[in-house]
Amino acid sequence: MYFIAENLREKFDNISIDVSFECEKGTMTSIVGASGSGKSTVLRLICGLDKPEPAQKIILDGIDITGEKPAKRKIGMVFQNHSLFNHLRVDDNVAYGLVSSGMRKKEARIVATDFLKAFGLAGFEKRYPNTLSGGEAQRVSLARTLIMKPKLVLFDEPLSALDAPLRKKLASLILTLQKTFDFTGIMVTHDINEAKAVSDKIILMKNGKIFWSGKSKDFDEKMMEDDFNLQI
Numbered sequence: 001m002y003f004i005a006e007n008l009r010e011k012f013d014n015i016s017i018d019v020s021f022e023c024e025k026g027t028m029t030s031i032v033g034a035s036g037s038g039k040s041t042v043l044r045l046i047c048g049l050d051k052p053e054p055a056q057k058i059i060l061d062g063i064d065i066t067g068e069k070p071a072k073r074k075i076g077m078v079f080q081n082h083s084l085f086n087h088l089r090v091d092d093n094v095a096y097g098l099v100s101s102g103m104r105k106k107e108a109r110i111v112a113t114d115f116l117k118a119f120g121l122a123g124f125e126k127r128y129p130n131t132l133s134g135g136e137a138q139r140v141s142l143a144r145t146l147i148m149k150p151k152l153v154l155f156d157e158p159l160s161a162l163d164a165p166l167r168k169k170l171a172s173l174i175l176t177l178q179k180t181f182d183f184t185g186i187m188v189t190h191d192i193n194e195a196k197a198v199s200d201k202i203i204l205m206k207n208g209k210i211f212w213s214g215k216s217k218d219f220d221e222k223m224m225e226d227d228f229n230l231q232i
């Protein structure tokens, strides 16, 4: 298996999170659950932003990355609020990781400018994030993550802040990018229809635990009734 996460655990006053799952290479897995069910915490544990419990084990592409620093994991992350650096031009935002890993700024800008074209953002390189629409900012954010060639990309509600037509567009862009850049993806969402549209596998979370997981095509709407309420 390409990605294995065992015993992703974290305890807070009101919830005890405990999740294990696997993903095949080149697939998209959606983690779906109500607000507060522990989805973002699971992503933070995967990318190494939260402290692991001793039983935790994370394998990516045959390599045990459990104790590895976040920057060394070859995991990219895209957030809902895109978290671009507002004081940096678009090209410098996209080039940021390259510069951090030793590439000279001038060269990194050229690579970033070329890279932006694949995201429909040619000519945007000198703009600043506060001049971009929500959809444009999210595409810059995707470019900034993918330029580092991550093996695994984590998306935390990347479409939630956008309106419905734009969400559809960006969801299909994410699928296209996945084929182009050949990454494995895990996307958190509270929208089951979005999950079904983009993912091969669905994991339903409730109160910090996995409630159901399986292929998207085997997902049954009945699971959403009664005790599993995804409305927020």
Ligand code: ADP
Residues within 6 Å of the ligand: 012, 013, 014, 015, 033, 034, 035, 036, 037, 038, 039, 040, 041, 042
């Ligand atoms: P989701 O992304 O599904 O909305 P989160 O993983 O953000 O859920 O959070 C799950 C629950 O864990 C939250 O309801 C919150 O009560 C608790 N929690 C998350 N982070 C912290 C923290 N740093 N301190 C205390 N409680 C936290």
Ligand code: MG
Residues within 6 Å of the ligand: 039, 040, 041, 156
């Ligand atoms: Mg969250």
